[in-house]
Amino acid sequence: MSQVDTANPAVEPVEAFTKLEQNGAALMPLRKAGLARFSESGYSTLRDEDWRFTNVKPIAELPFRPTIDPLGQGIGQDQLGNVTFGQLDADRLVFVDGHFNADLSQIGDQPSGVTVTHLVSGLAGLEREAGSLSGGDDNPFVALNDAFFTDGALIRIADNQCLTKPVHLLFVTTAGKDGEAAHIRNWIIAGANSQGTIIESHLSLGQAATVTNVVTETRIGDGANLEHVKFQDQSAKAFHLASLHSELGRDARYAFHSIALGARLSRNNLRMRLAKPGIECVLNGLYMMRGQQLADHHMIVEHAAPHCDSHEYFNGILDDQSRGVFHGRILVQPGAQKTDAKQTNKNLLLSDDATANTKPQLEIYADDVKCTHGATIGEMDDDSIFYLRTRGLDPSTARRMLLHGFAGEIVERIRHDAVREELDALVWGRLEAVHKFD
Amino acid sequence: MRADTDTIDEFVASDYKYGFVTDIESESIKPGLGEETVRFISAKKNEPEWLLEWRLKALRCWEKLECPTWPHVDYPPVDFQDISYYSAPKKKGDGPKSLDEVDPKLLETYEKLGVPLHERARLAGVAVDAVFDSESIGTTFKEDLAKAGVIFCSISEAVQEYPELVKKHLGTVVPYTDNFYATLNSAVFSDGSFVYIPKGTRCPMELSTYFRINAANTGQFERTLIIAEEGSHVSYLEGCTAPMRDENQLHAAVVELIALDNAEIKYSTVQNWYPGDEQGRGGIYNFVTKRGLCKTSAKISWTQVETGSAITWKYPSVILKGDNSTGEFYSVALTNNMQQADTGTKMVHLGKNTRSTIVSKGISAGRGQNSYRGLVQVGKKATNARNFSQCDSLLIGDQCGAHTFPYIEAKNPSANIEHEATTSKIGEDQIFYCNQRGLETQDAVNMIVNGFCKEVFRELPMEFAMEAQKLLDVSLEGSVG
Numbered sequence: 001m002s003q004v005d006t007a008n009p010a011v012e013p014v015e016a017f018t019k020l021e022q023n024g025a026a027l028m029p030l031r032k033a034g035l036a037r038f039s040e041s042g043y044s045t046l047r048d049e050d051w052r053f054t055n056v057k058p059i060a061e062l063p064f065r066p067t068i069d070p071l072g073q074g075i076g077q078d079q080l081g082n083v084t085f086g087q088l089d090a091d092r093l094v095f096v097d098g099h100f101n102a103d104l105s106q107i108g109d110q111p112s113g114v115t116v117t118h119l120v121s122g123l124a125g126l127e128r129e130a131g132s133l134s135g136g137d138d139n140p141f142v143a144l145n146d147a148f149f150t151d152g153a154l155i156r157i158a159d160n161q162c163l164t165k166p167v168h169l170l171f172v173t174t175a176g177k178d179g180e181a182a183h184i185r186n187w188i189i190a191g192a193n194s195q196g197t198i199i200e201s202h203l204s205l206g207q208a209a210t211v212t213n214v215v216t217e218t219r220i221g222d223g224a225n226l227e228h229v230k231f232q233d234q235s236a237k238a239f240h241l242a243s244l245h246s247e248l249g250r251d252a253r254y255a256f257h258s259i260a261l262g263a264r265l266s267r268n269n270l271r272m273r274l275a276k277p278g279i280e281c282v283l284n285g286l287y288m289m290r291g292q293q294l295a296d297h298h299m300i301v302e303h304a305a306p307h308c309d310s311h312e313y314f315n316g317i318l319d320d321q322s323r324g325v326f327h328g329r330i331l332v333q334p335g336a337q338k339t340d341a342k343q344t345n346k347n348l349l350l351s352d353d354a355t356a357n358t359k360p361q362l363e364i365y366a367d368d369v370k371c372t373h374g375a376t377i378g379e380m381d382d383d384s385i386f387y388l389r390t391r392g393l394d395p396s397t398a399r400r401m402l403l404h405g406f407a408g409e410i411v412e413r414i415r416h417d418a419v420r421e422e423l424d425a426l427v428w429g430r431l432e433a434v435h436k437f438d
Numbered sequence: 439m440r441a442d443t444d445t446i447d448e449f450v451a452s453d454y455k456y457g458f459v460t461d462i463e464s465e466s467i468k469p470g471l472g473e474e475t476v477r478f479i480s481a482k483k484n485e486p487e488w489l490l491e492w493r494l495k496a497l498r499c500w501e502k503l504e505c506p507t508w509p510h511v512d513y514p515p516v517d518f519q520d521i522s523y524y525s526a527p528k529k530k531g532d533g534p535k536s537l538d539e540v541d542p543k544l545l546e547t548y549e550k551l552g553v554p555l556h557e558r559a560r561l562a563g564v565a566v567d568a569v570f571d572s573e574s575i576g577t578t579f580k581e582d583l584a585k586a587g588v589i590f591c592s593i594s595e596a597v598q599e600y601p602e603l604v605k606k607h608l609g610t611v612v613p614y615t616d617n618f619y620a621t622l623n624s625a626v627f628s629d630g631s632f633v634y635i636p637k638g639t640r641c642p643m644e645l646s647t648y649f650r651i652n653a654a655n656t657g658q659f660e661r662t663l664i665i666a667e668e669g670s671h672v673s674y675l676e677g678c679t680a681p682m683r684d685e686n687q688l689h690a691a692v693v694e695l696i697a698l699d700n701a702e703i704k705y706s707t708v709q710n711w712y713p714g715d716e717q718g719r720g721g722i723y724n725f726v727t728k729r730g731l732c733k734t735s736a737k738i739s740w741t742q743v744e745t746g747s748a749i750t751w752k753y754p755s756v757i758l759k760g761d762n763s764t765g766e767f768y769s770v771a772l773t774n775n776m777q778q779a780d781t782g783t784k785m786v787h788l789g790k791n792t793r794s795t796i797v798s799k800g801i802s803a804g805r806g807q808n809s810y811r812g813l814v815q816v817g818k819k820a821t822n823a824r825n826f827s828q829c830d831s832l833l834i835g836d837q838c839g840a841h842t843f844p845y846i847e848a849k850n851p852s853a854n855i856e857h858e859a860t861t862s863k864i865g866e867d868q869i870f871y872c873n874q875r876g877l878e879t880q881d882a883v884n885m886i887v888n889g890f891c892k893e894v895f896r897e898l899p900m901e902f903a904m905e906a907q908k909l910l911d912v913s914l915e916g917s918v919g
Contacts, residue, residue, distance in 0.1 A: 352818075352851055355847070355848065357845075359846070362831075362842040363842075367838065368836070370862075372858070372860050374857060375856075375857045377846060377854075378848075
């Protein structure tokens with residue numbers, strides 16, 4: 001593993017720690033342990049099995065500049081008016097370079113028992129929860145996040161409560177210097193039988209090679225029903241690293257949608273633990289890459305209790321020299337009988353230079369289970385185009401239909417109407433603007 | 439559930455019928471591995487200088503390598519200094535000129551194993567090369583094959599008789615730097631089979647090698663090289679057994695196949711090394727590197743039935759270098775008791791219009807762990823590459839495991855790759871259905887398992903298909919899902 005670039009320490013860890021201590025002294029043990037873990041491991045390399053296809057060397061080579069303080073230039077409401085989900089009727093928490101911005105945020109009336117705030121303000125008494133779900137992970141970026149996270153969202157829904165409006169978490173980077181890194185930590189705690197929709201979007205206003213490193217821990221209670229939409233559309237120079245750690249209660253429903261359109265390199269680690277019976281977990285993702293972009297989804301779904309269902313659907317559209325990486329691992333522990341796990345990854349290669357790497361894995365230690373996986377890589381199917389042409393469609397319309405259908409398959413799984421419609425229009429527009437159909 | 443457990447216990451108790459030891463004087467070297475071991479083996483075989491050099495290069499390379507830990511198997515580390523790297527039945531004088539001079543005890547052994555070595559076995563129509571510990575003891579039908587121009591002999595003999603062929607091809611598909619066990623094999627390989635099929639020739643009979651480990655504390659490191667010249671065709675079978683012993687024995691073989699333009703090689707294996715007892719004591723560690731190279735329009739087909747070995751670690755692969763070449767892999771792997779298997783294939787598509795098919799059937803019973811690990815790689819220039827992979831797992835009992843680790847990498851948009859995997863068990867409803875049609879529960883299980891494996895058995899030559907089917911029936915004795 002490579003070492004941190006100590007030759008160019010734009011920010012000294014010690015200095016950073018002094019400032020971070022003001023956010024809560026109780027978090028210092030977590031931060032110190034994180035830093036120690038990271039100093040031990042360094043950045044991952046291609047020799048690590050989990051990072052075989054995703055080279056983080058460009059990140060390791062950037063100067064180390066965690067945005068411990070808010071960056072000087074503030075942004076105004078006008079700059080956020082037109083962003084995706086900017087007009088959505090939702091409670092909005094806005095974070096600029098990893099720092100909460102109260103002026104841009106708006107929180108309406110949520111029922112009593114619902115807390116929607118930023119982490120630093122709602123921290124008291126919860127410090128011990130930090131890292132309780134992500135702690136066992138050996139991902140070096142989780143260790144870095146433990147050490148340097150500045151803020152993030154805190155959403156708590158009490159038992160039997162609903163979010164009356166979706167909560168929109170908007171993370172914006174404004175950084176103008178290469179290597180400026182926002183470390184964000186989100187906590188979502190949904191009580192028993194609670195419900196809600198959470199939208200998480202990541203955008204860049206600057207054009208520098210910035211790093212966003214977000215760790216989200218979600219604890220979902222018995223019978224809770226949560227939908228989580230993650231939309232990542234950062235600049236083509238940005239690096240995006242995310243790690244989601246979820247623990248689900250009995251009969252809980254959790255749907256996570258990942259729409260990855262931006263960033264030079266994006267990596268989503270999804271770690272789902274299904275340790276109570278009756279859980280239904282859906283992981284649904286679409287990545288549309290072009291230029292030199294790379295999108296990597298890496299998930300481990302652990303079935304540790306019987307009668308749980310998990311479904312993973314990931315579609316990728318890869319153009320130019322872009323790359324799509326998918327690693328799905330379904331782990332069925334002994335005793336997790338009647339598991340129903342399904343996993344599909346489909347990749348559409350639109351250019352001679354695009355690459356897809358896929359690794360759908362099953363690891364099964366119980367006998368009464370239904371587990372299937374499937375993966376395909378290929379260009380648009382000639383037979384399907386021919387079929388449409390026999391129906392009188394011209395070639396470009398046929399191709400357009402297939403491509404929209406391929407992307408739409410994923411988008412239409414989003415249950416929240418307004419969110420789905422906005423994303424559908426956005427994906428449609430993006431495909432029309434970028435791809436030549438003739 | 440109680441009934442299930444009982445029958446599984448019974449199943450665990452089923453016998454390994456090839457577990458006898460032949461009492462024969464043999465010549466082994468002291469355990470340990472170093473330059474002198476390699477020099478000893480090389481001198482013993484009277485090898486030319488270049489081959490000794492090649493072995494020594496491999497040894498130096500091996501000393502720098504680390505034992506791989508990535509397979510999904512679990513075993514205590516192997517002490518490579520505690521293994522004897524050479525063991526052979528003691529020869530009287532110059533060694534046998536023909537099978538008639540071979541020690542009758544050895545022939546008896548093969549008779550017991552059901553391998554026909556005598557010419558009277560002509561009816562079977564299979565030419566056999568029998569390898570006993572480190573040494574090939576005899577090859578049948580040599581004259582008949584020679585008429586067709588086919589060379590079929592032990593690799594030691596080939597080094598003496600056809601050094602230019604061996605020198606040209608040895609290590610071209612699996613280089614001595616390839617991986618830990620292949621490198622070890624390159625340094626200390628003792629014997630194995632050599633096949634050369636001349637241009638445009640269809641080999642008149644099936645060729646077969648029968649491997650037998652007999653001596654204790656030895657490792658078997660055989661090396662097989664098959665060269666099929668342009669437009670030729672050969673079908674090759676391989677079988678293996680070993681005595682029952684409490685300690686683990688290492689078997690690290692290398693097989694290289696070279697199919698030149700329009701040639702076809704069909705390689706079938708029925709692997710039945712001693713699997714160890716129900717507690718996981720003893721058994722063979724089967725760490726094998728098998729790889730084939732296809733030139734233009736050539737075809738290589740691997741078929742394997744893996745029922746033995748404590749641990750199997752084996753990925754018969756095909757490099758589809760030539761345009762229009764084809765690779766196939768058909769596998770049935772059964773793990774029972776404490777057996778572990780991590781097996782699969784690599785299909786590397788480099789040429790245009792290359793095609794590959796993978797059908798893998800894993801059966802886990804008892805506390806067996808069965809993994810499929812495969813790679814389908816499509817290079818940038820491999821336009822119109824096609825792959826279809828199917829890996830199915832069948833679980834018998836609730837303490838076993840079935841895993842799949844496929845890797846799919848495509849760099850060409852015209853590639854068409856499909857991968858499917860399913861996991862199922864033998865359901866009580868299926869058994870019930872068969873019972874009410876008058877079938878015994880055991881017959882029902884055999885029938886379901888055979889049906890599950892049918893696609894693979896179909897690819898085996900007929901005699902082998904029968905043997906494989908019987909082997910599965912025996913291994914599954916007493917089991918109910």
